[in-house]
Amino acid sequence: MKKLLGSVFIMMLMQSTQGYTKEIPPVFEKIDPYLATPAPGNLCEIPVVIMRFLPTIDGINLDVSKAPDFWELGGISLEELKARIDLFDKRIKFMLEEGTLFRGYKDTSAVPSIGYRVVEYITIYEQTPQGPVSDHLKDGSPLYSPNYHKIFERFNMEHYVNDLGVKEIWIWMGGVNSDFPCYDPEIHRPEDFRNWWESNMSSPLTGDISNSNRDNTDLPIYNSTYTVYGQNFRRSHAEAVHNHGHQLEAILSHVNHLQFGNTDLFWKKFVGQNKNGDFITGRAGWTHMPPNTTKHYDYTETMTPVESDIEDWTPDNSGIKKLVNVNTYGKLKYAWPDADPSQIPQRVESQWYIYWMQNMPGHKNGIHYENKDMTNWWLFTADWDKAISAGVGLVSKD
Numbered sequence: 001m002k003k004l005l006g007s008v009f010i011m012m013l014m015q016s017t018q019g020y021t022k023e024i025p026p027v028f029e030k031i032d033p034y035l036a037t038p039a040p041g042n043l044c045e046i047p048v049v050i051m052r053f054l055p056t057i058d059g060i061n062l063d064v065s066k067a068p069d070f071w072e073l074g075g076i077s078l079e080e081l082k083a084r085i086d087l088f089d090k091r092i093k094f095m096l097e098e099g100t101l102f103r104g105y106k107d108t109s110a111v112p113s114i115g116y117r118v119v120e121y122i123t124i125y126e127q128t129p130q131g132p133v134s135d136h137l138k139d140g141s142p143l144y145s146p147n148y149h150k151i152f153e154r155f156n157m158e159h160y161v162n163d164l165g166v167k168e169i170w171i172w173m174g175g176v177n178s179d180f181p182c183y184d185p186e187i188h189r190p191e192d193f194r195n196w197w198e199s200n201m202s203s204p205l206t207g208d209i210s211n212s213n214r215d216n217t218d219l220p221i222y223n224s225t226y227t228v229y230g231q232n233f234r235r236s237h238a239e240a241v242h243n244h245g246h247q248l249e250a251i252l253s254h255v256n257h258l259q260f261g262n263t264d265l266f267w268k269k270f271v272g273q274n275k276n277g278d279f280i281t282g283r284a285g286w287t288h289m290p291p292n293t294t295k296h297y298d299y300t301e302t303m304t305p306v307e308s309d310i311e312d313w314t315p316d317n318s319g320i321k322k323l324v325n326v327n328t329y330g331k332l333k334y335a336w337p338d339a340d341p342s343q344i345p346q347r348v349e350s351q352w353y354i355y356w357m358q359n360m361p362g363h364k365n366g367i368h369y370e371n372k373d374m375t376n377w378w379l380f381t382a383d384w385d386k387a388i389s390a391g392v393g394l395v396s397k398d
Helices: 002-017 078-098 148-154 157-162 237-260 264-272 326-330 347-358 384-389
Strands: 044-053 114-124 130-136 142-146 168-173 199-202 226-232 306-308 322-324
Touching (some): 078 114, 078 168, 130 148, 142 148, 199 237, 226 237, 237 264, 237 347, 237 384, 322 326
Antiparallel strands (some): 199 226
């Protein structure tokens, strides 16, 4: 009955606006000072463009026939949704910058390897334009990627990348498909079915090294490398930074393989895998797993402490061990931009991502491997082209 009433309401809304759907031109937003100001003392700056696609029929509410929630239609006003995204953006920037402070949770002298500066913020009151078919659902229906070529040509992303040095484009978007519990064929149309990669790189130097199918034709190639992060506005800051975590895994694995012909240093020694590639506890973990679990997405459930060298990680596992569980990162006092961090949804999960990133070899890490020094792994995020062209590896050359 609830679903039926929701469908009737949407049909009435669509009929009442048929023929005069309100068209709103894209808005180049005034950028919040926090987003426009990189973390002080940063070693490298990353210019960012943020885009958000918010389809609407009436100019007041989100069009849930194109971008519903998952379980229910989830009607929401544009103002409420924009305010929610504004908050997510600040948390994302904070998490990414804070994560580059090497062991910053205990070293107050640590400096951020990266500072983020948002140079443009564009709100588009439309669904993302339909791109190529990226997959098929169980019922055979096609899933479409956003048409990034069309989007980037429309908003001249070539200028932002080539002239302003933009290295990341964060795109908030929504979609629907017939697998959603809220799916209703009366209002949801196959042409609005969307699927996108969490991260997607365009590079004239290396090709696509990202958490995607690594199709080198789905993004325009400009003079330098940039990465697109697909962010679902029905989720949160936590999932957005989760996407960055997988991108770190993709690029660090690639660099590891370039240097040593395998990915053992990153996956086996840093993350924690046995000789068969099975995940083990006790090392530094990865985006899906803190050091005390081998269960995916287990950020809060497993309370059992496990001895780990995450806070004194060395490739040969000679660092000091400490008992680690959810309280290790969940109880850290990070300087969140929120007035009351205790009210942040998914705060503990989010603090795992920060803590994990802070334990990657960063600036002045002092970690050694076979009589060589570990490099600052954030160099690859900060400037992929420069690091790769210079032959920088996870370990110094001499």
